[in-house]
């Protein structure tokens with residue numbers, strides 16, 4: 001985005017002042033119009049699998065060590081989509097719409113090689129905002145599910161965001177599960193009115209077959225480093241041996257090494273184009289589906305009519321307030337359509353413990369710990385029974401088959 005001029009500059013300056021008194025809830029901030037996106041945060045779950053072939057590849061590999069490397073490669077390939085695709089498309093990071101409780105984003109990717117990969121994303125909590133998702137490719141038995149929220153702070157003209165929640169990848173064919181933690185990030189470029197995401201600190205991937213990856217993130221401020229730098233190490237839990245490293249920039253090229261020898265380079269962008277997500281035409285969507293629910297707000301944002309944006313947003317927010325009031329009076333709570341909150345997930349706890357032992361015992365690092373469930377109003381799991389009820393009830397197949405528009 002070109003440097004700000006005129007009124008945009010002054011509104012941005014007052015916006016920056018307002019962030020300084022920021023209370024930690026990103027969604028509550030009223031950002032200047034030009035930074036508003038018409039995309040709701042509930043859509044961001046789709047960034048996990050815009051390369052369906054990479055998502056499914058581990059299921060086809062019978063060697064567990066190579067499978068763990070393929071999962072690491074897939075994970076690293078999602079970072080560019082998750083954290084820099086909006087800057088690339090729109091010129092800077094934008095502020096997503098704050099999803100209302102129960103908001104849905106449903107779609108699928110059709111790939112000639114790996115078939116259909118289904119996406120279900122639901123805003124399972126509004127205070128604090130938490131999105132839960134389930135993404136699965138039945139044909140290859142690959143299932144990703146997870147949930148996430150954000151704890152944000154503001155310091156020296158930077159918004160610091162810690163992600164709460166986890167992602168879990170399950171490979172049915174190998175009866176294998178991977179625990180994936182989420183990177184911390186901060187928003188740079190605020191002072192220029194051109195915000196973008198930089199990742200920081202580190203995350204891990206722990207596989208139930210005994211492989212552990214540690215992924216370190218850094219930006220250009222880092223020892224002569226470049227922006228969007230990443231360095232990952234894949235270990236064998238049993239022997240403690242370092243098997244592979246993958247390093248480079250998560251927005252550009254990554255180099256895979258076995259021990260010290262380079263064995264592969266891979267990158268994204270034109271060489272590895274993403275697959276378009278197919279969603280139902282708005283007219284056929286459920287009223288809770290994001291693009292239908294926010295259609296009038298999106299149209300107002302497209303027109304640049306910020307008064308109308310505000311009016312249409314308030315209609316949605318007031319309807320939500322009335323719903324919450326009614327539930328309170330009736331002593332009911334909103335029925336999540338696809339997800340259920342539980343206190344704990346035994347498989348996850350086992351992977352957290354295994355990772356912690358390896359980090360402390362072999363790597364001399366502070367073990368990871370799970371966020372308290374209260375931070376995300378529970379630990380959210382995809383409820384297959386609820387899903388099947390919806391599918392059978394809705395005969396979703398026929399509706400889905402009726403012409404779909406593939407997005408850009």
Ligand SMILES: CCC(=O)OC[C@H](C)CC[C@H]1O[C@H]2C[C@H]3[C@@H]4CC=C5C[C@@H](O)CC[C@]5(C)[C@H]4CC[C@]3(C)[C@H]2[C@@H]1C
Pocket residue numbers: 019026027029030031035044045047082083093094095096148150159161163187195197
């Ligand atoms: C609140 C202040 C404000 O509006 O500033 C405007 C600026 C655009 C900066 C703040 C917004 O920046 C956006 C970046 C968003 C994250 C991007 C990617 C992901 C990964 C995804 O898997 C989960 C969600 C997450 C963490 C997004 C969370 C919301 C972020 C931080 C937006 C900020 C409001």
